[in-house]
Amino acid sequence: xxxxxxxxxxxxxxxxxxxxxxxxxxxxxxxxxxxxxxxxxxxxxxxxxxxxxxxxxxxxxxxxxxxxxxxxxxxxxxxxxxxxxxxxxxxxxxxxxxxxxxxxxxxxxxxxxxxxxxxxxxxxxxxxxxxxxxxxxxxxxxxxxxxxxxxxxxxxxxxxxxxxxxxxxxxxxxxxxxxxxxxxxxxxxxxxxxxxxxxxxxxxxxxxxxxxxxxxxxxxxxxxxxxxxxxxxxxxxxxxxxxxxxxxxxxxxxxxxxxxxxxxxxxxxxxxxxxxxxxxxxxxxxxxxxxxxxxxxxxxxxxxxxxxxxxxxxxxxxxxxxxxxxxxxxxxxxxxxxxxxxxxxxxxxxxxxxxxxxxxxxxxxxxxxxxxxxxxx
Numbered sequence: 569x570x571x572x573x574x575x576x577x578x579x580x581x582x583x584x585x586x587x588x589x590x591x592x593x594x595x596x597x598x599x600x601x602x603x604x605x606x607x608x609x610x611x612x613x614x615x616x617x618x619x620x621x622x623x624x625x626x627x628x629x630x631x632x633x634x635x636x637x638x639x640x641x642x643x644x645x646x647x648x649x650x651x652x653x654x655x656x657x658x659x660x661x662x663x664x665x666x667x668x669x670x671x672x673x674x675x676x677x678x679x680x681x682x683x684x685x686x687x688x689x690x691x692x693x694x695x696x697x698x699x700x701x702x703x704x705x706x707x708x709x710x711x712x713x714x715x716x717x718x719x720x721x722x723x724x725x726x727x728x729x730x731x732x733x734x735x736x737x738x739x740x741x742x743x744x745x746x747x748x749x750x751x752x753x754x755x756x757x758x759x760x761x762x763x764x765x766x767x768x769x770x771x772x773x774x775x776x777x778x779x780x781x782x783x784x785x786x787x788x789x790x791x792x793x794x795x796x797x798x799x800x801x802x803x804x805x806x807x808x809x810x811x812x813x814x815x816x817x818x819x820x821x822x823x824x825x826x827x828x829x830x831x832x833x834x835x836x837x838x839x840x841x842x843x844x845x846x847x848x849x850x851x852x853x854x855x856x857x858x859x860x861x862x863x864x865x866x867x868x869x870x871x872x873x874x875x876x877x878x879x880x881x882x883x884x885x886x887x888x889x890x891x892x893x894x895x896x897x898x899x900x901x902x903x904x905x906x907x908x909x910x911x912x913x914x915x916x917x918x919x920x921x922x923x924x925x926x927x928x929x930x931x932x933x934x935x936x937x938x939x940x941x942x943x944x945x
Contacts, residue, residue, distance in 0.1 A: 628913040633922050637899050640912070644902040645847045647911055648784050649840040671846070674827050675853045684860035685823035688830075690768040692865055695720045696761050700868075703754055713757070714746045726764040727752065758808050759797075763790070766815045769822055775829025776838030782822065788901050789818050791934055795897035798930045803889045806870070813874045813894050816867060820857030824850060855879050896927060904934040 629639060678685040699716050702708050717723050724745055731748040732741050742748050749757055770786035773779070793814030800810035828840075840846075859875045870890055877884075877891025878898075885891045900923075906912035920928055 627911055633918060636914070636922060640899060640902050640906060642844065642847070643911060644788075644906060645851075646842050647906065647909065648781060648788075649842050671828055671840075672849060675824055675850070678823065678827050679853050679856055679860075684820075684857050684864065685827060686861045686864050688823055688826040689819065690771075692765045692769075693720055693723070695723065696765040697866060699761060700758065703758060710746050710749050713749055717749070717761075718745060723761060723764060726760055727757070730756070730760045755808065759811055762808075762812055762815055763793075766819075769819060774826065777825045777828040777840065778822070780838055781825060785818050785821055788905060789815055791904055792817065792894075792897045792901035795900045795930050795934060796893055798933065799893045799897055799900075799926060800890070802926045803893050805889045805893050809868060809870050810874075810890055810893050810897075812867070813871045813890060814897055816862055816871060817858055817875055817878070817894060817898070818854070819861055820854035820859075821850075823857050823861070824854050852879060897930075900927060900931050900934060903931060907935055 629636060631639060695716055699713065702713065702716065717727065727745065727748050728742065731751050732738065736751070738751075742751065752760065766789070767786070770782045770789065771778075774782070793811045796810035796814035797807045800807040828838075855875060855878050859872055862872045862875060873888060874890035874894045877888045878895060880888075880891070885895060903912070903914075907914070919931070923931065
């Protein structure tokens with residue numbers, strides 16, 4: 569045990585080494601559908617209720633709606649940590665307690681390190697961060713952006729794949745990067761670049777703790793990012809900064825899983841405790857890691873503050889618009905995933921008691937699968 573802790577201490581107290589829009593819509597997707605009381609009655613002006621599969625009756629939520637967010641958080645965590653097969657170790661409370669203690673110690677060591685575990689995951693390409701800064705300049709030209717993007721073949725491929733997708737319905741395949749950039753526009757371009765840059769972080773081709781959960785976390789991160797983008801328009805928040813925060817918020821969770829991959833005994837078989845105590849600890853420390861890595865990667869300050877704001881109380885967080893957006897988008901993404909997986913059955917009409925119209929519409933778009941990177945911009 570002492571050897572493991574010493575090894576992790578040595579690993580994370582060294583500095584991390586830097587690694588290396590169907591046709592344009594005539595009208596953009598809006599979260600809140602416009603209502604004209606002089607031409608529409610109350611029934612016809614209601615937002616569409618999200619459709620969902622029929623889960624088992626045992627998954628029907630019958631508690632107080634005020635307590636639903638906490639219920640969703642608990643059951644989402646259980647869904648996320650679950651493995652494809654059950655292991656005998658899961659039923660051994662003594663062994664699970666031992667795992668719990670070791671994982672806590674490992675995370676404490678990493679959270680206190682200078683690099684915050686950032687060396688364990690692929691770094692967001694520096695060209696992406698440079699592009700984000702340049703795209704805020706009013707006089708930046710398409711040729712300048714093209715020259716920057718051309719430095720990263722992965723980004724070039726992603727942009728060409730996006731613009732040649734069926735969504736845009738182009739009559740001829742685009743092969744010129746400058747033309748692709750012009751067709752996408754700055755907003756879609758930024759979102760494509762961000763998504764592609766974050767994808768390698770959520771690779772499941774790693775250790776036992778990561779391989780069963782990376783795909784689930786990436787699904788949640790993408791849904792949350794899209795929800796952030798949609799909700800941001802109603803909170804006077806930059807939609808792209810919200811999208812970026814949605815992608816960045818679980819980077820610390822991936823770091824935690826990589827720490828467990830490297831430091832835990834193989835006999836634990838990638839097991840994670842699903843107790844509320846462990847859940848709260850892991851979520852808290854993962855957010856700390858996400859915020860610190862955001863700073864190391866020189867992410868925009870507003871993104872860092874939004875992630876840090878997830879650990880604040882509700883009243884304090886409400887003073888930070890992007891932090892509030894991120895928090896609500898996180899809930900909507902988890903709700904969507906549990907509903908789509910048949911793990912949660914809720915009365916959608918009653919959900920209006922705790923969700924705003926914008927949030928209900930966002931949930932509808934997520935559950936129906938209509939929210940894609942190309943469609944929301």
